[in-house]
Amino acid sequence: MSRPNIVILGGGYGGMVTSKRLEKFLKAGEAKVTLINKHDYHYLTTQLHKIGAATAADRQIALSIPEIINPEKTNFIKAEVAAVDANKQEVHLVGGEKVPYDYLVIALGFEVATFGIPGIKENAFEIRSFRSSKAIYHHILKQFNLYKQDQDPSRLTFVVAGGGFTGIEMVGELVDAMPKLCKEHGVPFEQVKLVAVEAAPSVIPFFPKESIEYTTQFFEKHNVRLITSKKILECTPEEIRLENGENIPTRTVVWSCGVKGNTIIEKFGLPVEKGKIPVDPYLRVKNMKNIFSIGDNALFMKNEKSALPPTAQVALQQAPVCAKNIVAAIRDEALTTFEYHHKGSVASLGTRAAVGLVGSVRLSGLIGAFMKQVIEARYLFMLGGPALIFKQHFGVSHEPVKITAKQ
Numbered sequence: 074m075s076r077p078n079i080v081i082l083g084g085g086y087g088g089m090v091t092s093k094r095l096e097k098f099l100k101a102g103e104a105k106v107t108l109i110n111k112h113d114y115h116y117l118t119t120q121l122h123k124i125g126a127a128t129a130a131d132r133q134i135a136l137s138i139p140e141i142i143n144p145e146k147t148n149f150i151k152a153e154v155a156a157v158d159a160n161k162q163e164v165h166l167v168g169g170e171k172v173p174y175d176y177l178v179i180a181l182g183f184e185v186a187t188f189g190i191p192g193i194k195e196n197a198f199e200i201r202s203f204r205s206s207k208a209i210y211h212h213i214l215k216q217f218n219l220y221k222q223d224q225d226p227s228r229l230t231f232v233v234a235g236g237g238f239t240g241i242e243m244v245g246e247l248v249d250a251m252p253k254l255c256k257e258h259g260v261p262f263e264q265v266k267l268v269a270v271e272a273a274p275s276v277i278p279f280f281p282k283e284s285i286e287y288t289t290q291f292f293e294k295h296n297v298r299l300i301t302s303k304k305i306l307e308c309t310p311e312e313i314r315l316e317n318g319e320n321i322p323t324r325t326v327v328w329s330c331g332v333k334g335n336t337i338i339e340k341f342g343l344p345v346e347k348g349k350i351p352v353d354p355y356l357r358v359k360n361m362k363n364i365f366s367i368g369d370n371a372l373f374m375k376n377e378k379s380a381l382p383p384t385a386q387v388a389l390q391q392a393p394v395c396a397k398n399i400v401a402a403i404r405d406e407a408l409t410t411f412e413y414h415h416k417g418s419v420a421s422l423g424t425r426a427a428v429g430l431v432g433s434v435r436l437s438g439l440i441g442a443f444m445k446q447v448i449e450a451r452y453l454f455m456l457g458g459p460a461l462i463f464k465q466h467f468g469v470s471h472e473p474v475k476i477t478a479k480q
């Protein structure tokens with residue numbers, strides 16, 4: 074094979090790090106690398122809740138892909154993937170263009186799971202992409218303006234559904250953002266109601282007891298009404314209906330009750346199990362030698378019964394192994410098996426608090442928030458070294474990001 078074509082689908086955590094590692098591992102002229110992503114920016118998915126509450130500048134969360142990649146080593150195509158033809162070794166883009174590949178990396182991420190609950194898809198907001206998160210912020214401002222006209226209290230009632238990692242991070246961000254947003258837009262802050270609804274008996278049930286208590290107290294301290302052990306049965310544009318019969322009038326529901334693999338993978342003619350692409354220990358799609366899948370759209374079994382969870386941590390550990398294995402395959406060398414090492418998790422509660430567990434050390438409050446910053450900075454370092462950390466903290470542009478692609 075002369076100069077193989079490596080094509081990476083998705084410029085999220087998995088796709089970006091794979092392309093950066095390939096830039097490093099490949100010798101000059103050894104292969105052609107193409108990265109395809111729906112947008113020309115790489116959004117930091119783990120921080121999207123900050124866009125929903127406008128507590129970060131657009132460019133702190135949406136980084137320009139052309140500025141991160143080395144254009145001499147990686148060709149970037151801004152396009153939406155429509156399908157893959159594994160027999161012809163082609164990627165089909167929306168608009169009809171076809172991109173041939175010899176090696177393919179599928180890293181197209183997640184979609185929000187709504188579990189078929191009536192009205193969620195139509196009426197609730199999702200923290201799924203930069204665009205969907207920005208929509209939350211615009212909707213909050215719209216409700217502020219409408220409240221000034223009709224004083225309907227449901228316009229100032231903001232519900233976050235799901236007390237998992239993403240849900241508590243969204244609540245924490247709203248707690249931080251609301252006083253300032255209300256002041257800026259002339260809305261009485263004391264009329265704002267924040268409500269968190271969780272079907273399980275507590276928030277973040279997979280965290281240590283102390284972290285659950287800290288988060289619950291944080292909610293109490295900031296007047297967030299926490300409803301646990303109650304499922305949402307329906308969401309309309311004007312209210313949510315809970316299983317205990319209570320209806321909460323609200324115009325804003327942020328749904329963060331779980332994710333599933335990107336459903337586009339169903340159009341790829343590849344195996345799909347539990348909504349994801351099953352991969353072997355080398356991260357290759359089962360029974361395929363030249364297609365790899367990583368991150369949230371991949372099903373990697375850590376043992377016979379359970380798969381790795383959809384986290385950035387998993388995607389970030391898989392990407393370097395994926396890049397290494399593609400280079401090894403091109404060179405006809407032995408491939409490396411992927412082993413996951415859980416390093417811990419830290420969930421933010423706004424900018425000044427967080428809860429989590431790193432190794433066996435439990436963190437909360439300011440120290441937790443500091444650790445969260447360290448984790449985020451570490452990722453920037455992985456992507457662009459100290460220069461990117463510096464730029465994102467001190468030289469970030471305050472121009473709004475222009476959203477062109479749908480979703």
Ligand SMILES: Cc1cc2nc3c(=O)[nH]c(=O)nc-3n(C[C@H](O)[C@H](O)[C@H](O)COP(=O)(O)OP(=O)(O)OC[C@H]3O[C@@H](n4cnc5c(N)ncnc54)[C@H](O)[C@@H]3O)c2cc1C
Nearest residue numbers: 083085086087111118119153154182368369383384385386
């Ligand atoms: C608010 C929030 C907080 C989180 N916090 C944490 C955390 O603290 N720690 C942690 O480990 N995990 C966290 N996660 C989970 C983590 O963000 C995901 O597991 C991670 O983003 C998965 O990486 P990925 O590369 O598989 O997909 P993504 O990062 O989602 O990237 C997928 C990319 O593919 C692109 N794409 C999708 N469809 C197409 C298409 N058809 N054509 C072209 N491009 C397409 C998307 O635009 C995106 O750029 C959080 C998630 C959310 C939503």
